[in-house]
Amino acid sequence: MAITPELKKAVSALPHAEKDKLLFRLLKLNPDLVERLQFELVEQGDSLQQRRDEVEKYIDVMVRQQPYSPGYLMMDLRSANAEITRHVKYTKDKEGEIQLTLHMLRHCLELHTDFIVANLYRADTLQTYLVKRLQVVLQKLGKLHEDLYVEYEADVNYVLGKLHEKIAPRLAAQHLPKSWPS
Numbered sequence: 679m680a681i682t683p684e685l686k687k688a689v690s691a692l693p694h695a696e697k698d699k700l701l702f703r704l705l706k707l708n709p710d711l712v713e714r715l716q717f718e719l720v721e722q723g724d725s726l727q728q729r730r731d732e733v734e735k736y737i738d739v740m741v742r743q744q745p746y747s748p749g750y751l752m753m754d755l756r757s758a759n760a761e762i763t764r765h766v767k768y769t770k771d772k773e774g775e776i777q778l779t780l781h782m783l784r785h786c787l788e789l790h791t792d793f794i795v796a797n798l799y800r801a802d803t804l805q806t807y808l809v810k811r812l813q814v815v816l817q818k819l820g821k822l823h824e825d826l827y828v829e830y831e832a833d834v835n836y837v838l839g840k841l842h843e844k845i846a847p848r849l850a851a852q853h854l855p856k857s858w859p860s
Contacts, residue, residue, distance in 0.1 A: 713768045723769075730774050733765045737782045741789060748801035751790060755807065758782050772818065773826075779815050780833040783808065787840045795844050805846035809853055812837055816858065827859050834858045 689697070705712050717725065740758040745751035762778045765771060786808075787794075794801055812834075819830060835857055841850040 710767065717768050726769060726771060726774070729765060729769060730771070730778065733761050733774075733778055734781055736761050737778065738785065741782060741786045745790065745793060748794060748797050748804040751786070751794070752804045752807050755782065755786060755804075755811075759811070773822070776815055776818050776822070776830065779811060780830060780837070783811060783815070783837045784833050787837060787845070791840055791844060798845075805849055809841060809846050809849045812841065813853055816854070819858075824859075831858065 689700075692700070705715075717723065717729075737758045740754045743754060745754065759779070759782065762775060762782070765778065766775045794804065798805075815834070819827070819834070838850070838854060838856065838858060841847075841854060842856060
C-alpha cells in the first residue's frame with residue numbers, strides 16, 4: 679500500500695514519543711534495517727574491519743571443510759558468498775566485497791584445486807560459478823581507481839591462472855583475460 683501525502687502529514691504531526699514507539703515497532707519487523715542502523719548509527723562505521731574479519735573467518739571455515747563432491751563445495755562457496763553479500767548490504771563496503779570475494783576464491787583454489795581437477799567430469803556448475811564470481815570481481819575492480827590495483831593483482835592473477843590452467847580452461851578462455859590488469 680502506498681503512503682499517501684495525508685498519512686505523511688498525520689505521522690509528522692504525531693508527538694515525538696509516539697513517533698519513537700511506532701519506529702521501534704516497525705524496526706522489529708525489519709532485522710536488516712536494524713543491522714544497518716546498528717552499523718551506521720551506533721558503531722558509526724568504526725567496526726568495518728572487525729566485520730570484514732568476521733566474514734573472512736566464516737569464509738575460512740566454510741571453504742576449509744573437505745568437500746564430498748563439487749556440488750557440496752559450490753554450496754559452501756554460495757553460503758560464504760551470501761555472508762559477503764550480507765556484509766555489503768549492511769555496511770555498503772564495496773572494496774570489502776572485492777577483498778572478501780577474492781579471498782574466498784583464492785582460498786578455495788589453494789585448498790581444493792586437486793579435488794576439483796580429480797572431479798572435473800562432474801564439476802560443470804562449479805566451474806561456471808567460479809568463472810562468474812571472478813567476472814563480477816573484475817567488473818567491480820574496473821570501477822576502482824587504478825592505484826588500488828596493486829593490492830589485488832596477485833590474488834586476481836593467482837585465481838586467473840588456476841582457472842585458465844586446470845579448473846575451467848575452456849570457460850576461462852571465453853570469459854576471462856589471461857592476466858590482470860590487461
